C-alpha cells in the first residue's frame with residue numbers, strides 16, 4: 332500500500348473517531364431515527380436550553396454548539412440505548428453496532444478541536 336493511503340486511513344480512523352463504513356451506516360441511521368428531533372445537521376430544536384411547557388428539555392444540538400461533546404462515549408451510548416425524558420430509547424430498535432455507528436456519525440458534526448476535546452473526556456472517564 333502507498334504511504335499516502337496509509338496516512339489517509341490513519342487520519343480517517345483517528346480524526347473521525349469511526350471507520351468510514353461505520354460513519355456511512357451511522358448517517359443512514361441518523362437520518363431515519365434522529366434527524367426529526369436533532370436536525371439533519373445536528374442543529375437541535377429551537378430554545379433547546381429551556382424546558383418547554385411540558386417541563387422537559389427539547390432535543391439539544393449535536394454540533395459544537397451543544398453539550399453532547401461534554402460527555403464520554405459510554406454516557407452518550409447509554410442515552411441512545413435507554414433514552415432520557417423525551418429522548419426515546421433505541422435499544423429495541425437499533426443493534427449495538429448501529430448505536431455505535433450513529434455516535435460515530437454524530438462526531439462528524441464536530442470540528443477537529445471539539446473531536447479532540449471529547450476524545451479526552453472519553454479517555455479520562457475510562
Ligand code: HEC
Nearest residue numbers: 364365368388389390398399407410411415416417418433
Ligand atoms: C422524539 C425526539 C428525539 C429523537 C427521535 C431522538 N432524540 Fe436524542 N434527545 C432528545 C431529547 C429531548 C434529548 C434531551 C433529553 C434530556 O436530557 O431531557 C435528547 C438527548 C440526546 C442525547 C444526549 C445529549 C447530551 O448532551 O446529553 C444524545 C446522545 C441523543 N439524544 C442522541 C440521539 C440519537 C443518536 C438519536 C437517533 C437514534 C436520537 N437522539 C433521537 C430527543 C430525541
